[in-house]
Amino acid sequence: MSQPSLRDRIEQYYAAVPLLFAEAEEFDSLCLFVRKEAGAPFYGGPYHARPASAGAATATAADIARVRARQRELGVPEAFEWLAEVTPSLRARIEAAGLPVTERPLMTLDPHHPLPPQSLPPGVTIRALEADDPALPAVLAIPQLAFAAEGTALGPAGRAELAVAAEKLIADGTVAMTRPFLRSGHKTLAAAFAPDGTPLAAGHYHPAHGITEIGGIGTLPTARRQGLGAAVMAALASHARDHGVHTVFLAYAEEAVARIYARLGFRPAGTTLLIANQPARGQ
Secondary structure, three states: OOOOOHHHHHHHHHHHHHHHOEEEEEEOOEEEEEEOOOOOOEOOEOOEEEEOOOOOOOOOHHHHHHHHHHHHHHOOOOEEEEEOOOOOOHHHHHHHOOOOEEEEEEEEEOOOOOOOOOOOOOOOEEEEOOOOOOOHHHHHHHHHHHHHOOOOOOOOOOHHHHHHHHHHHHHOOHHHHHHHHHHHOOOEEEEEEOOOOOEEEEEEEOOEOOEEEEEEEEEOHHHOOOOHHHHHHHHHHHHHHHOOOOEEEEEOOOHHHHHHHHHHOEEEEEEEEEEEOOOOOOO
């Protein structure tokens, strides 16, 4: 029996991993992932829609309209996500419905490629977090500050802003909701820490069927330009490999970021992720 292609494995992942956090509602050729519990979003929303299966019929304008109506009813972004090469005709249908489409190229790590060691500033360490780690609120807050000031340049947001953002995530229940996923192994969260314990960069992955996308890589804007994001990425990829993951991939939006990942051994995956009217993945 032939092994599934990389594209097939990624497609399998995108269909499976949201079900860790959501239920799938069927709309003929489309399915919509709806969170099992109210609260902050996890992977890809959820609340995003995608083709019901790789071989599903092309979504009709009526299918898209029904999904969007349900998303509006839920009060969530009208988000769609799919692999361009697997369902190429969907882009035109989505754009005809008035939704903007953006491309997210994919990169994958050769399973036999040794990850190069990453240098860290003096005293900085990286670790995966346990569910009861006291640094969890601040680590979860890093992507919010990082994605609010996109790019790799230094920014003004630092420790004071991180403390405020962390308190908000405690208050809105995000921290409490994250803990069960860390305990179950459905989510792995890693961060780089300053000598005083302040998290400086973070990222995560959600494994499913031996496949994972690494996401949420962000660095506290005042701590950029030290290689911390790349070091966290490498640590997460190594952690995933050590825990049975054979296919590691990621999506990127900026060429500067792609060059960093290329130095770690990631290569273009030959597939494109298209997202319509969807916020960046954070948690």
